[in-house]
Amino acid sequence: MLCLGIEGTAHSVGAAVVADEKGRAKVISNIIEMYRPQDGGIHPREAANHHAERVVPVIRQAIAQAKIDPSELDLVAFSQGPGLGPCLRTVATAARALSVKLDVPIIGVNHCIAHLEIGRATTGAKDPVLLYVSGGNTQVITFFEKRYRVLGETMDIGLGNLLDKFGREFGLPFPAGPTLEKKAARGSKLIDLPYSVKGMDVSFSGILTAAEHLITKGASMEDVCFSIQEVTFAMLTEVTERAMAYTKKSEVLLGGGVAQNGRLKKMVDDMTRERGGKSFVPEGRLLQDNGAMIGWTGIVMHKAGVKMAVKDTVINQRYRTDEVEVVWR
Amino acid sequence: MMGLDISKAKIIGIGAEARIYSTNWRGRCVVVKHRVPKGYRHKDIDDRLRQGRTKGEARLLALARDAGVRTPIIYDVDIKECTIVMEFIEGEPLVKVLEISKVPERKVLLRSVGQAVARLHRADLIHGDLTGANMLVSDGLIQFVDFGLGIQSVEVEDKGVDLHVLQEALKAVNMEDLFKEVETGYLKEWSSGKDVVARIKEIAMRGRYN
Numbered sequence: 001m002l003c004l005g006i007e008g009t010a011h012s013v014g015a016a017v018v019a020d021e022k023g024r025a026k027v028i029s030n031i032i033e034m035y036r037p038q039d040g041g042i043h044p045r046e047a048a049n050h051h052a053e054r055v056v057p058v059i060r061q062a063i064a065q066a067k068i069d070p071s072e073l074d075l076v077a078f079s080q081g082p083g084l085g086p087c088l089r090t091v092a093t094a095a096r097a098l099s100v101k102l103d104v105p106i107i108g109v110n111h112c113i114a115h116l117e118i119g120r121a122t123t124g125a126k127d128p129v130l131l132y133v134s135g136g137n138t139q140v141i142t143f144f145e146k147r148y149r150v151l152g153e154t155m156d157i158g159l160g161n162l163l164d165k166f167g168r169e170f171g172l173p174f175p176a177g178p179t180l181e182k183k184a185a186r187g188s189k190l191i192d193l194p195y196s197v198k199g200m201d202v203s204f205s206g207i208l209t210a211a212e213h214l215i216t217k218g219a220s221m222e223d224v225c226f227s228i229q230e231v232t233f234a235m236l237t238e239v240t241e242r243a244m245a246y247t248k249k250s251e252v253l254l255g256g257g258v259a260q261n262g263r264l265k266k267m268v269d270d271m272t273r274e275r276g277g278k279s280f281v282p283e284g285r286l287l288q289d290n291g292a293m294i295g296w297t298g299i300v301m302h303k304a305g306v307k308m309a310v311k312d313t314v315i316n317q318r319y320r321t322d323e324v325e326v327v328w329r
Numbered sequence: 330m331m332g333l334d335i336s337k338a339k340i341i342g343i344g345a346e347a348r349i350y351s352t353n354w355r356g357r358c359v360v361v362k363h364r365v366p367k368g369y370r371h372k373d374i375d376d377r378l379r380q381g382r383t384k385g386e387a388r389l390l391a392l393a394r395d396a397g398v399r400t401p402i403i404y405d406v407d408i409k410e411c412t413i414v415m416e417f418i419e420g421e422p423l424v425k426v427l428e429i430s431k432v433p434e435r436k437v438l439l440r441s442v443g444q445a446v447a448r449l450h451r452a453d454l455i456h457g458d459l460t461g462a463n464m465l466v467s468d469g470l471i472q473f474v475d476f477g478l479g480i481q482s483v484e485v486e487d488k489g490v491d492l493h494v495l496q497e498a499l500k501a502v503n504m505e506d507l508f509k510e511v512e513t514g515y516l517k518e519w520s521s522g523k524d525v526v527a528r529i530k531e532i533a534m535r536g537r538y539n
Contacts, residue, residue: 190373199458199478234370238345245345270369 002028002068003075003302004098005295006059008091009083009111010136011035011042013051015059016291017066017073018299025121025296029065031058032290036174041164048086055094062291073104077298080108081319083136088315096310107298107306108313111289112321113148115255116141117300118293123280125253131240131268134256134289135160135175138236140200140243141321143329148321151243152200159232160258162204166211166228170221180225181261187226191219195231200239200246207232233264237271250277259287304328333405333414335361346382347477351417358417359404362386365411379411382477387413389454389476396452398445399472418472424461424502436510438466439499443514445471446495450488451519455480459495461502489528496529 007014016030035050037043063070078095081088092108099106116130129142129151138154157165160177167176191214194206207228214224240252252272254265265281272279286292304327338352338361350361364379387406390413394400401415423442427435442464449456456463457478465472480487492515496508512526 190371195374195378230371230374234374237369238367242345245343267369271367274368 001074001299001302002072003077003295003299004059004062004073005109005291005293005298006055006076006078006091006095007032007111007114007289007291007294008051008055008087009079009081009289010087011047012289013054013058013087013091014289014291014294015055015062016295017062017068018292018295020299020303023121025118025292025299027122027286027292027296028068029062030285030290030292031062031065032285032288033058041168042084044084044086047084048090051087051090055091058291059094059098070102073102075105075107075298075302076102077107077109077294077301078313079111079114079294080313081111081316083111083317085315085317088317092313092315096313100310105302105307106310106313107301107308108315109294109297109301110319110321110324111294112137112139112141113324113326114293114297116148116253117297118286118290119253119255119280119282121296121300122282122286123253125251125278125280127249128251128253128280129240129243129247129249130253130255131236131259132255133159133236133258133264135164135258137256138202138204139321140239142243142247142249143326144247147326148324150321151246152202152239155198155201155203156205157208159204159236160256162208162232163228163258165208169212170215175257177258177261180228181263183222184225184229184263187220187222187224189220189223189226190230191223191227193227193231195235197235197238200242202235202239204232229261229263233261233267236264237267240268241271241275244272244275244277250275252277252279254279254281255287257288260284300328333361333412335363335412344477346379354404354414357404359414360401360417361412361414363410363412380408383411383413384408386476386479389479389481390415392452392481393449393454393473393476396454397448399467399470400476401472401474418465418467418474420465420467420472422462423464423466423471424498426466427461427504428502432507435504435507438471439507439510440514440517441471442495443511443516444518445473446492446511447515447518447522449473450491450515450522450525453481453483455482455487455491457491457494459491460498485524485528486532488522488525489532492525492529493532496533 001020012034014032017028019026035047076099136158138158140152163176172179196203269279338350342349347364405414463475
């Protein structure tokens with residue numbers, strides 16, 4: 001079974017051809033193009049314009065790289081939400097057109113769940129707690145009582161959003177995470193930042209304000225970056241551990257662009273080892289927003305009998321993780 | 330801590346941040362709560378969090394007693410080691426007692442839970458985790474343990490959330506309809522708590538899963 005997965009919830013548009021190989025995901029091609037604003041944050045309509053321009057070339061490239069003919073596709077899956085409305089509508093339109101043209105079924109996929117499913121299918125994690133950290137999303141998700149539940153999440157901004165806003169203020173290129181990680185590696189002095197954990201929820205906006213204030217007061221950039229990482233990652237690791245204790249699970253899976261950070265990976269791995277558990281990290285391109293995770297989740301849902309007519313493919317900007325009926329587990 | 334050898338104590342519970350032991354200490358049956366160091370995080374953060382939380386929990390336990398709520402007596406606090414030594418309370422978790430009780434007994438129990446929570450809130454103490462395992466029934470009386478997520482607050486919101494957690498916990502064991510007994514006890518003890526009770530509905534409405 002071959003599925004074309006199309007992703008476009010935020011700054012990235014992606015397309016991938018994925019095959020089902022005895023229940024494991026085989027990613028045959030996975031093309032990602034990121035919209036990088038010249039200044040300021042992501043303007044939803046401008047990002048959508050970028051996606052509208054690039055979605056067709058990206059799909060063509062994914063199909064060409066997979067060395068298949070479009071007629072060989074059995075299924076089209078797309079990111080139905082959550083995300084930026086104009087972006088979601090753009091890729092949904094592309095997916096619908098393709099599904100009608102090729103006369104194959106279409107499936108709308110929840111973006112957050114796709115991060116979890118691609119991790120399960122490529123890392124060997126069976127029943128993990130997912131720590132999903134990206135620009136817009138910061139959530140702790142796991143399968144519990146028949147659904148994917150959000151056990152903890154950010155009460156204000158996503159962690160990636162904190163890093164990007166901080167970066168924008170002080171001239172780090174977008175996305176700021178990789179540069180910030182390099183600077184942090186040269187820092188060593190831990191500066192006090194507001195550690196905010198309530199139960200299994202976290203909040204980051206106080207840290208952003210405090211960090212910006214520190215830089216304007218003349219603190220070293222390297223030390224501030226180091227402190228941002230140490231404090232925010234400790235918060236995330238702590239709530240992940242709480243979720244593990246609460247659900248009695250021993251595996252952790254990382255997802256989202258920020259999970260490419262080496263320090264975060266190490267902290268989570270140290271924590272799971274201390275508990276006698278195991279942590280799993282998908283390869284970099286599968287951590288980012290990508291079409292492969294959408295395509296794979298589409299396959300999983302299709303095999304479980306999920307069917308959608310075009311009228312069911314309306315996008316949902318606030319598509320909650322626990323709205324999805326998980327019929328495949 | 331003098332004369333306390335935690336390595337020989339019996340573990341009775343392991344949470345995400347602490348280990349709970351029971352042992353004998355100076356001729357008494359005690360519970361020891363030890364917040365274990367977490368190697369994954371920076372040592373300064375680790376020390377600050379564990380010490381701050383140990384201090385905060387000990388303070389809340391003592392203040393709750395002053396407010397007229399049954400909590401374990403604290404015998405010793407070691408900030409450096411992040412341990413609290415407290416009275417061992419013979420009792421059953423509330424959730425278990427509720428499960429084996431008949432409806433009239435359940436109502437009596439939940440009304441006294443409401444009264445006790447009202448005493449906490451009147452003193453601006455928030456428990457932070459009012460779930461079935463953190464309340465013990467001992468000789469028919471409600472005992473509060475584990476103030477690990479507790480705070481001091483004057484806010485109606487924090488008090489409302491505190492009760493909402495209890496409401497959710499009752500829902501999980503299919504006793505949601507008995508939550509009104511908690512409210513009855515709460516208002517009987519503290520008539521000014523009506524703002525808090527009114528807020529619970531609002532909090533439930535904006536809840537994540539509604």
